[in-house]
Amino acid sequence: MACVLTTGYTLGCRDNIGGVQAVYIGEYNGDDLTYSLTASNVIDAFGGATVSFYTFEQEIETGSYTENGVFSTENGTSFYEQTLTISLHKLDAALRNQILVLGQGKWRIIVKDQRGLYHLIGYQNPVRVSASTPGVGKAYGDLNGAVITFLGKEPEPAHIVATAAALSVIV
Numbered sequence: 001m002a003c004v005l006t007t008g009y010t011l012g013c014r015d016n017i018g019g020v021q022a023v024y025i026g027e028y029n030g031d032d033l034t035y036s037l038t039a040s041n042v043i044d045a046f047g048g049a050t051v052s053f054y055t056f057e058q059e060i061e062t063g064s065y066t067e068n069g070v071f072s073t074e075n076g077t078s079f080y081e082q083t084l085t086i087s088l089h090k091l092d093a094a095l096r097n098q099i100l101v102l103g104q105g106k107w108r109i110i111v112k113d114q115r116g117l118y119h120l121i122g123y124q125n126p127v128r129v130s131a132s133t134p135g136v137g138k139a140y141g142d143l144n145g146a147v148i149t150f151l152g153k154e155p156e157p158a159h160i161v162a163t164a165a166a167l168s169v170i171v
Contacts, residue, residue, distance in 0.1 A: 019114040020063030023086050024053035024170050028106035028126035035123070035159075043120060043161045045168075052171045053110055062087040065111045065119065067157055082121040082152040083130075084111060089145040091134050099146055103129045109150060110166055111158075118161035127152035 032049035063086045071078045088095055106126035111119045121127050127150050134146035 017114045020058050021114050022112045023056040024110040026051040026053035026108050028108050043159050045165050053169050080154050080157050084150040087147050091145050118166040119158045120161050121152045121158050
């Protein structure tokens with residue numbers, strides 16, 4: 001297969017913003033969840049055995065999402081490592097139990113960025129917790145809660161999800 005570049009990239013206005021607004025976590029149910037893609041590879045509908053995605057709100061500048069492309073010339077391989085870090089406040093029994101379940105399960109996650117765009121991680125492969133650091137802190141201004149890191153690996157970058165499609169599975 002030939003790799004053909006058909007467009008370039010133009011700088012736009014400086015009206016961009018970073019950060020994670022909210023995260024929506026749903027159970028990974030294998031190939032039972034299907035996607036409808038537009039010509040631009042945007043997910044515009046979910047089908048099959050859909051799952052509910054539960055909301056994990058984020059304070060500004062606490063959650064982060066990155067997607068590192070990993071390319072090997074020697075092996076002729078490429079994939080994308082998707083890393084999501086969220087902060088959850090007020091460590092109590094309910095949060096402890098939620099951390100336990102998240103650490104044991106396989107997930108699909110929709111990330112809503114500060115610009116209002118939705119990104120799906122776990123399109124083809126499940127996302128798993130790779131680290132969690134619950135604690136009560138030391139100083140008054142420290143985090144009493146948990147930071148949880150999720151890791152996914154996919155053959156392609158994360159797909160953007162149309163707002164209507166995202167809202168159809170978010171509870």
